[in-house]
Each structure stands twice: as structure tokens, then as C-alpha cells.
Amino acid sequence: MNQAKIEKLVSRLRYNVGSKPRKLKNVDGPEGRFRKIKKTLTAVIKYERIELNYARADETRGYVERLISEALRHGPEHGETMELANFWIKEKQLVHKLFKVLVPRYQNYTTSFTKLHNAPCIYPGYAYKRAILELKGNVYPTVEQSNPHQHNLLHNILLDAARKEYRMEKYKEIAANMNV
Amino acid sequence: MYQRCKSLCFASNLQSRYKSILSKIEAKERRNLLFEEEKKRQRTAVGRIEKIEVKYQSPVEEVTLIMNKCISTPMDCAKHISEGVSKVSAIAMVDGSPWDMNRPLLSNCELKLLNLLSPENKLVNTAFWRTCSFILGAVVDIAFKQDVTVHLHSFPVPVIKSGSFIYDVYLDLADWKPTDQEMRALSAQYVKLINKELPIERIEISESLALDMFQDNPIKMTQIPDIAKSNNNKIILYRIGDYIDISKGPMVGNSSLIGRCTIAAVHKIPEKENLYRFQGVALPKGIILNQYAYGLLENRARKFNNTSWSVFSEENNEVEDAKVFGRN
Structure with missing residues (x-):
């Protein structure tokens, strides 16, 4: 059968898309779901880093990724892409940002364009998980904090030494067995 | 079980050998008094404040x-x-x-x-390890009943990679093999001392005063002249609570920096009469390690730690914190 390859029709997203779309329950039904996603998507493109409920962040992430990848593929001259951008982005000046700022930024990316972090629930908080959704390559300091002196931490030194000792014992054992 | 536990002293059980108790406690009190006096003297010697x-x-x-x-x-x-x-x-x-x-x-x-949680310099870790040894000395000093003669010997240069911090102690017990309960009791004492969050004070004194302070400990008495000789006739003392010991330092500022800790083993040092090596392992407060990984460290700390063994057998007295100031 002559079937078109799916990758040629739709750009492949570089993150794990969930198996089912979330309903994002609200009184307006599917229309309300669009409204919610539009609002969050616009905010992500505007502020480049936002904190919100995990489910909504994860759901919006796919739409942001898809929109940017379409913009990358077809550019502003492509009618359908422009229509798509006009539909999802609520503020018109951000459509310019999409094509003039984000497209050049992500031109050579081989990874996803967004990043989703788990955020802490601050006491007393609600039951919902929190998340931070950000566009990569933004100007803010990083969310993740790594310790540059990790190898100097005492427990790492101790565990390293313990591992070395264990290896040495094993080598000795092997050597002893070889002679016999 | 209870009988064995009783050989460690937790309460002030004053019935047996009343005399020796007093002499030991008195010696400790006197040492603290001298320490306080010397500290006060040094403070007043500053004179006009600049x-x-x-x-x-x-x-x-x-x-x-x-x-x-x-x-x-x-x-x-x-x-x-x-x-x-x-x-x-x-x-x-x-x-x-x-x-x-x-x-x-x-x-x-x-x-x-x-x-300790972002150690730019390995020196912090060494200081931490040294402090752990020092506090181990403090624990061993108070842990035994009064009818057991305890003379603290020394703690060698801290080597973190050996897997345990150590303190060598002279005990008047022939072939003492501590039970599991006794080790737990020792660890509990250690935790109790740490939880008091005591600051660790430092003072420099002259040789003669040091000899005066440590006159109840014959081993330290022989060590002091050698230490003074290698350190411009000065002895550096550290104090936590009411326990005072000689060390070249540096040490961490407060016992609250020590988190999880275990006194893992006591080994008799071969070819030395009644000299026991107490070994333990500790982590800084704020480092969280799972039980399995910590178990590995504990098991390693149980093996006999022969740090500075060669130095030890050659020149007995030089061991005492032969740590050069700026080393590593």
C-alpha cells in the first residue's frame, strides 16, 4: 500500500508524549480545554518560564513543542502555520516573537524546545502536583542546582574508597584462583 | 546482656572504689579550671582593644x-x-x-x-574527620565504669580513605571483646554528646602548663615534650564540653555539624599491651545516605584500620597528631 510516512506529515516531537490527552475538566467542555491551553501557551511564549499545575503544564508542553516545530518547518510565509499560530497565541505581538525570536533560537536544536521540572508543593499547598515549564535558552538562571564539589563530599570519598577496596579484594581472589 | 552492659558506666554509680572516682573527676575539673584560667589570662593579655x-x-x-x-x-x-x-x-x-x-x-x-556540604577544599573533610576522632576520645573517656582505668593515648593523622576515624586508648582490661550491645551503647553516647551542639574551643598553651594539666595521664605526659619540641614549645588544646585534648587542628567549629554516626568496632592493637583502637564512621549533617550504602560504610569501618601503623611502631610518641598544618 502506498501510505505516506507519518513523519513527513507531522513533525516528530522530541519528548515522550502521553498516551491519552487530558481533558482538563471545566464547565465549557472541549472549548474550555482549548481556552485553558491557549492561555498557558501564550504565557509560556511570553514569559519563557512559568510555574503551574503539573497536568496543565504537561498538556500544554505538547502544543508549544508542536507549534514551534511547525514554525521551524514552514516559516511565516506558510498560510496554515500562520493560521495555527494565530489560533493558539492570544496576543498578536507574540506571533512575531515566535517567528523572529524563537525560530532562529531553535534552528539547530536536536533536543526538545521546552523543559518541564517538578516543583515543590509549598506548605500548606493543594493536592495538585506543581511544575515549572520553561522554554530552553531563556535568560534566567537555571532551575536545577548542581554541586560542583560533589566528588569532594565526604560520603562520596568514603564510598569510593570502599569500592576500590572491594575491587582489590576481588582481583586478589581472581589472581589466587588462577595460580591454582 | 544487662550484666555486660553494666561494664559501661552511664549513671554516676558511686558505690565501688569511691576514691578513684573522685581522683578522676577531680583531675578533670582541675584541667577545666586551668583551661578557663588560661583562657581568661589570654583574654586580659590583649589589653587595649584594636x-x-x-x-x-x-x-x-x-x-x-x-x-x-x-x-x-x-x-x-x-x-x-x-x-x-x-x-x-x-x-x-x-x-x-x-x-x-x-x-x-x-x-x-x-x-x-x-x-561540609559543598567542600571546595578537602581540608574541611579532614578537619571533620579529626573532630570525629576527638569526640570519640571524649566518649570513651566517660563511657567506662570507674573501676576500669582508661588512659587516652592519641589519634593518628586523619585518613578518610581508610574508612574510619580512630582513637587509641589504653584500657586496663585484658582481651576485652565488646558485645554488640556495648557498641550500640557507645554509639548512643556519641550521638548524645553530638546532640548537645557544643562549640569546640581552641587554646594555645605552654608546655609546662600542659604537663600540669595532664598529670593524671602518664601516656600524654610522655607525649607532650615531643609535641612541644616540634611546635615551638606550644601545645594546642581543644575542648568540647568538659573534655580537653591535644591536637594540632584545625577542627570544625561545632559538634552540631556531625550527622549520622556509628562507633563500629574496637580492636586490640597487636604487640601493644592493653592498647585498644576505637573505630567509627560519621557523616556530616545534611548528607542523606540510604541504609544499604551506609551499611557498606559501617561494615568497612569494622575492619581493623592500620593507619600509620609503620609510624606507630617506630616512634610511638610522634603519632600524636603529627599532622602538618597546611598538609593536603
Whole structure:
């Protein structure tokens, strides 16, 4: 059968898309779901880093990724892409940002364009998980904090030494067995 | 089980050998008294108070503090900077050389505070390990009943990679093999002492005063002249609570920096009469390790630690903190 390859029709997203779309329950039904996603998507493109409920962040992430990848593929001259951008982005000046700022930024990316972090629930908080959704390559300091002196931490030194000792014992054992 | 546990002294059980109890407690009291007097004397010897400038580079800005010469310590500076800094700082670097948190600053300097959770310099870890040995000495000193003669010997250079911190102690017990309960009891004592969150004080004294202070401990008495010879006739003392010991330092500023800890084993040192090596393992507060990984460390700490064994057999007295100041 002559079937078109799916990758040629739709750009492949570089993150794990969930198996089912979330309903994002609200009184307006599917229309309300669009409204919610539009609002969050616009905010992500505007502020480049936002904190919100995990489910909504994860759901919006796919739409942001898809929109940017379409913009990358077809550019502003492509009618359908422009229509798509006009539909999802609520503020018109951000459509310019999409094509003039984000497209050049992500031109050579081989990874996803967004990043989703788990955020802490601050006491007393609600039951919902929190998340931070950000566009990569933004100007803010990083969310993740790594310790540059990790190898100097005492427990790492101790565990390293313990591992070395264990290896040495094993080598000795092997050597002893070889002679016999 | 209970009978064995009783050989460790937890309560002031004053019935047996009343005389020796008093002499030991008296010796300790006297040592503390001398320590206090010497500290007071050194404080008054400062005389007119002069001011010094201490520069500190915080992650945000450069701070200049005006402090008192020969009185203010890095801990005082840290308290001015912030409460958080003063709680986590383990040792200070003054113009690039290690400095105890509770040792007065002598002149204008640049201050850097090191902590154990992001150790820029391995020196912090060594200081931590040394402090653990020192506190182990304090625990062993109070843990036994009064009818057991305990003379603290020394703790060798801290080697973290050997897997355990150690303290060598002379015990008047032939072939003592501690039971599991006794080891737990020792560990519990250790935790109790740490939880008091005591500051670790430092003082420099002359040889003659040191001999006067440690006259109840024949082993230390023989060590002191050698230590003084290698250190410009000065002996450096550290004190936690009411326990005083000789060490070249540096040590961390407060016992609250020690988190999880275990006294893992007691081994008899071969070819030495009644000399026992107490071994333990500890982690800084704030480092969280799962039980399995910590179990590995504990098991390793149970093996006999033969650190500085060759040095030990050759020159007995040099072992006592033969640590050179700026080493590693």
C-alpha cells in the first residue's frame, strides 16, 4: 500500500508524549480545554518560564513543542502555520516573537524546545502536583542546582574508597584462583 | 546482656572504689579550671582593644567587617553575615590558610568560610574527620565504669580513605571483646554528646602548663615534650564540653555539624599491651545516605584500620597528631 510516512506529515516531537490527552475538566467542555491551553501557551511564549499545575503544564508542553516545530518547518510565509499560530497565541505581538525570536533560537536544536521540572508543593499547598515549564535558552538562571564539589563530599570519598577496596579484594581472589 | 552492659558506666554509680572516682573527676575539673584560667589570662593579655578589617566575599556582594583584634573569631564574623552561614560553616580560610571557627583573628585579613556540604577544599573533610576522632576520645573517656582505668593515648593523622576515624586508648582490661550491645551503647553516647551542639574551643598553651594539666595521664605526659619540641614549645588544646585534648587542628567549629554516626568496632592493637583502637564512621549533617550504602560504610569501618601503623611502631610518641598544618 502506498501510505505516506507519518513523519513527513507531522513533525516528530522530541519528548515522550502521553498516551491519552487530558481533558482538563471545566464547565465549557472541549472549548474550555482549548481556552485553558491557549492561555498557558501564550504565557509560556511570553514569559519563557512559568510555574503551574503539573497536568496543565504537561498538556500544554505538547502544543508549544508542536507549534514551534511547525514554525521551524514552514516559516511565516506558510498560510496554515500562520493560521495555527494565530489560533493558539492570544496576543498578536507574540506571533512575531515566535517567528523572529524563537525560530532562529531553535534552528539547530536536536533536543526538545521546552523543559518541564517538578516543583515543590509549598506548605500548606493543594493536592495538585506543581511544575515549572520553561522554554530552553531563556535568560534566567537555571532551575536545577548542581554541586560542583560533589566528588569532594565526604560520603562520596568514603564510598569510593570502599569500592576500590572491594575491587582489590576481588582481583586478589581472581589472581589466587588462577595460580591454582 | 544487662550484666555486660553494666561494664559501661552511664549513671554516676558511686558505690565501688569511691576514691578513684573522685581522683578522676577531680583531675578533670582541675584541667577545666586551668583551661578557663588560661583562657581568661589570654583574654586580659590583649589589653587595649584594636580594630581590624575583615573582608568576606559572599556570593552576592563583598562584605567588609570591622572586628576586634585578637578577640573576634570567624564564628563572630559568620554571625554578622547571616545565621545560615554561621550554622553551616565548618572551618574558615584566613588569607588562604585554614583557621578554626573559634580562634581569634590576629590582623586584617580576607576571610573565606568553608562548609561540609559543598567542600571546595578537602581540608574541611579532614578537619571533620579529626573532630570525629576527638569526640570519640571524649566518649570513651566517660563511657567506662570507674573501676576500669582508661588512659587516652592519641589519634593518628586523619585518613578518610581508610574508612574510619580512630582513637587509641589504653584500657586496663585484658582481651576485652565488646558485645554488640556495648557498641550500640557507645554509639548512643556519641550521638548524645553530638546532640548537645557544643562549640569546640581552641587554646594555645605552654608546655609546662600542659604537663600540669595532664598529670593524671602518664601516656600524654610522655607525649607532650615531643609535641612541644616540634611546635615551638606550644601545645594546642581543644575542648568540647568538659573534655580537653591535644591536637594540632584545625577542627570544625561545632559538634552540631556531625550527622549520622556509628562507633563500629574496637580492636586490640597487636604487640601493644592493653592498647585498644576505637573505630567509627560519621557523616556530616545534611548528607542523606540510604541504609544499604551506609551499611557498606559501617561494615568497612569494622575492619581493623592500620593507619600509620609503620609510624606507630617506630616512634610511638610522634603519632600524636603529627599532622602538618597546611598538609593536603
